Amino acid sequence: MTKESPLKINAHRLWSDLMELSRFGGESQRGVERLALSEADLAARRWFQKRMEEAGLKVKEDAAANLIGRLEPKDISSSIPCVAFGSHIDTVLAGGKFDGALGICAGLEVMRVMQESGVRLSNPLELLIFTDEEGSHYAGTFGSRAMLGMVKEEELEKARKAGQPTLAQDLRRLGKDPGQIKQAQRQPTEFKAFLELHIEQGPVLEAKNIPIGIVEGIADLHRYLIKVKGQAGHAGTTPMALRDDALVKAAEIIIRVHQAVQGGGADVVGTIGEIQVYPGAINIIPAEVIMSLDLRSSRKDKLEAVCQTIKEIVSSLKNSTLEPILVKEGVPMDKQIKEIIAESCRQEGIAFCYLWSGAGHDAMTFPLVHIPTGMIFIPCKEGKSHCPEEEVSPAHAFLGTQVLAETVRRLAS
Ligand SMILES: [Zn+2]
Incomplete structure (x- = not known):
């Protein structure tokens, strides 16, 4: 006893x-x-x-x-x-x-x-x-x-x-x-x-x-900014086929990043929680989008693998970049x-x-x-x-x- x-x-x-x-x-x-x-x-x-x-x-x-x-x-x-x-x-x-x-x-x-x-x-x-x-x-x-x-x-x-x-x-x-x-x-x-x-x-x-x-x-934490550039234009006069809409490209990144994190296994979590659209007006095609990305894991190897996949996703899209802002061991x-x-x-x-x-x-x-x-x-x-x-x-x-x-x-x- x-x-x-x-x-x-x-x-x-x-x-x-x-x-x-x-x-x-x-x-x-x-x-x-x-x-x-x-x-x-x-x-x-x-x-x-x-x-x-x-x-x-x-x-x-x-x-x-x-x-x-x-x-x-x-x-x-x-x-x-x-x-x-x-x-x-x-x-x-x-x-x-x-x-x-x-x-x-x-x-x-x-x-x-x-x-x-x-x-x-x-x-x-x-x-x-x-x-x-x-x-x-x-x-x-x-x-x-x-x-x-x-x-x-x-x-x-x-x-x-x-x-x-x-x-x-x-x-x-x-x-x-x-x-x-x-x-x-x-x-x-x-x-x-x-x-x-x-x-x-x-x-x-x-x-x-x-x-x-x-x-x-306490898990590893990586934070990034994802920046996506497009071309601003008039929302009424620019034909759809001629647009380079930053927000549409960003939307694709959001979905693919989510899938990449899910594919990394149960030990990895990732969140895009902040998004800014420029110039941000109802009648202008978005010229730039800046998003946050927060990735965490108790497994360094899995986190690195997911980061690598996300880098590839972002770099495969025209005028998109991934900038590290914080790495906490x-x-x-x-x-x-x-x-x-x-x-x-x-x-x-x-x-x-x-x-x-x-x-x-x-x-x-x-x-x-x-x-x-x-x-x-x-x-x-x-x-x-x-x-x-x-x-x-x-x-x-x-x-x-x-x-x-x-x-x-x-x-x-
Ligand atoms: Zn607390």
């Missing part, structure tokens, strides 16, 4: 924190909208900081506005590396209640039960609440990248859309000096491990009826930590499986500086996320938090 965990997660307390947090930015019909450093986000942070302090944590905010709640066992040196866990507090436009929120509320509950159970810890614990994971200012995973020294000052001055505040402007509004962003940086040796509990944001766990997913790693999670998560599940008698994450997370930042990292997923209803319909069951939130707590205990004792 395996021994039961001494940690008793309070399911009611966890769920009521999640529901209370969802009220910040959740007044409208548009789900939860808590863009990083917006008024709703700042109010949520103030509330969460108070909750952390009530839970006995020493809380500070760093130069990147990350919140850090630390629990330091009395009889150990503060220089011992900490076991850290957490997620982000911001959401996308018209987002849901659980993306990010689950990881931070679960982390708070873990901090409480560690103290209530009186387990002996050999490492300090840190609950990390990251700023702007969703990239509403410019690029995603801002807070975790700043914490590990991967943000350059120039990035803070960039805005994703003209007219929106930059991170530098918003940090100044909080009384911070963006020029001091490096002060948020910490040494990898300060961390023994990092863990993130998150909703799956896909349909796999629900379809398998399995409550816990142990993340193998996939990040594997730590083998030993995956095993500790699995052991924690076995101890609790909770079913689990292994899966890859097609989405990026703060947990992908830590392995880049060789901090052992693990991720735990729970199912979300119909795989829906980044939308108001995002839903998880209280039972799954409880199980995920129990596994997180037990994994933290094993790593920190």
Whole structure:
């Protein structure tokens, strides 16, 4: 018989924190909208900081506005590396209640039960609440990248859309000096491990009826712009046979790219999600089309093969080009930590499986500086996320938090 965990997660307390947090930015019909450093986000942070302090944590905010709640066992040196866990507090436009929120509320509950159970810890614990994971200012995973020294000052001055505040402007509004962003940086040796509990944001766990997913790693991501040129002309006077319509060629590319990705096997996904047509008028034959292409896979070889096929498709059409804009290498999670998560599940008698994450997370930042990292997923209803319909069951939130707590205990004792 395996021994039961001494940690008793309070399911009611966890769920009521999640529901209370969802009220910040959740007044409208548009789900939860808590863009990083917006008024709703700042109010949520103030509330969460108070909750952390009530839970006995020493809380500070760093130069990147990350919140850090630390629990330091009395009889150990503060220089011992900490076991850290957490997620982000911001959401996308018209987002849901659980993306990010689950990881931070679960982390708070873990901090409480560690103290209530009186387990002996050999490492300090840190609950990390990251700023702007969703990239509403410019690029995603801002807070975790700043914490590990991967943000350059120039990035803070960039805005994703003209007219929106930059991170530098918003940090100044909080009384911070963006020029001091490096002060948020910490040494990898300060961390023994990092863990993130998150909703799956896909349909796999629900379809398998399995409550816990142990993340193998975060998939490779390639992004491109597909540009197709044609010849503008009068929509009324140019005979069909004489047209070079950029949008018609683009339509063919969209269908063939979709087929190429499908042909690449179940491990590859690809999306053309943005399309701009120039000059974009009802009475002008389209002269140019610019489309985005987002390709992801846990299998480098399959992704490369699909990329090659798409290059051939695009180059076979007159005046069409494929321009790479981003290549993000996939990040594997730590083998030993995956095993500790699995052991924690076995101890609790909770079913689990292994899966890859097609989405990026703060947990992908830590392995880049060789901090052992693990991720735990729970199912979300119909795989829906980044939308108001995002839903998880209280039972799954409880199980995920129990596994997180037990994994933290094993790593920190
Ligand atoms: Zn998230």
